[in-house]
Amino acid sequence: MSLVLLTPLDLACAALLVLLLAFMSWRLQLGVERRLLIAAVRSTVQLLLVGLVLKALFAQTNPWLIGLMALFMLTVAGFEILQRQKRRFCGPWGYGIGALSMFISSFSVLLLTLTVIIRVEPWYQPQYLIPLLGMLLGNTMSGAAIALDTLTRGAWDARGRIEARLLSGGTWNDAIADIRRDSLRAGLIPIVNAMATAGLVSLPGMMTGQILAGSPPMEAAKYQLLMMFLISAGTGLGSMAAVWIGSRRLFDDRERLRLDRLRPAGSTH
């Protein structure tokens, strides 16, 4: 098997399909054509840029540049978590909780993988580090965002119940336990579902990519398995950290429920 190189013309054909979809959206008055086209252009620019950046990074293996790239990815992922919150925390906490929990989970799992499982030399070799980090961050981001959103919404809606538990002599920990459990579960469900249906319904994206790029299917499957395990660990850790820090932040030192630390829904900054 050899790698079939894509020409700009091939990509243009695929892009035509997106244009067709936008046209249909306009005719049917679905109102998403603008966003669809912008998203398509964004992904084109972003992916081509990343391709260029990675090419340069791979050529040098400079730890500082790689670190900078990793930091950039983390920063963007942090903003993405913030965007997905209906009721986010006020002030630096809104960004900090998501970014910190992602940092803890993604980077610890990444280091473990590079030094113990794949054992590349040097461990920061960008060809492994950057794609692994991207997969980890992308999935941890979704998990932590869902978990945090479930937590803050749940606390907002269940104010009466939470305070009733506090009044009955419960600690903040007792009062938020149910909601915390639901939030963690919500954060973990996507990856659990992905593992359960992997290969039956769809071939996961990474495996598809490897097979299309000419890897033997068994090798692709093994790498996919590795990624899924790492992603579940990362998502689990990230969601737990986010929910733990977030639920603590919902209460103050006198164990009062502080919904005033959440921004009202819909308001920006």
Add this chain to the structure above:
Amino acid sequence: MGLLRLEALRPRVLAQVSLCVDSGELVFVSGPSGSGKSLLLRAVADLDPHTGEVWLGAEARSAMLPARWRRRVGLLPAEAFWWTDTVGDHFPQAAAGAGASGTPPPSGLPALLSALGFEPDVLDWSVGRLSTGERQRLALARLLAQNPEALLLDEATANLDPSNRERVEQLIGGYRASRAAAVLWVSHDPEQRARLGGRQFGIHDGRLAAIT
């Protein structure tokens, strides 16, 4: 030791409040809706951020764990919330068989429930089936089963018919007398305040003042 002393307490929308409720004393607070009556009680129970100190006997609130404070100074909110589906789940004393320190003796809970007009099997009822009045009475039972030394009551009889209102008033009066508990009671009902007596305070323009 049911003496409750509010010292320079500043709940939101209210001017500084200093008030002393003696052991076994009943004090009524009234005022137009939105004047901050409930906020005052919430501040005493330490549910909202505010400044000031509250004492229970010789013990300062700030020196006590919040959970312990709220167990000893029991607040009955105007609206009762339940966090699981069965009434009995909210009475840890029923499940544990009671007898531990700080909980009433095993005979306490059925007596409490029957004083409010319930059979013991109410503990198996589903919370979703309760009427507003039943919720309110059971919330009071839940609160008293926790054996608080001071009571903060927010419209404790607002949704009750006359016979149940009388039951609740008698139960609270009995509890106050037998435990020497300080009772701070927010009530809309002038007849109730006149009937039960006690010192009266009103809130006007954000100030708590004695009504003479």
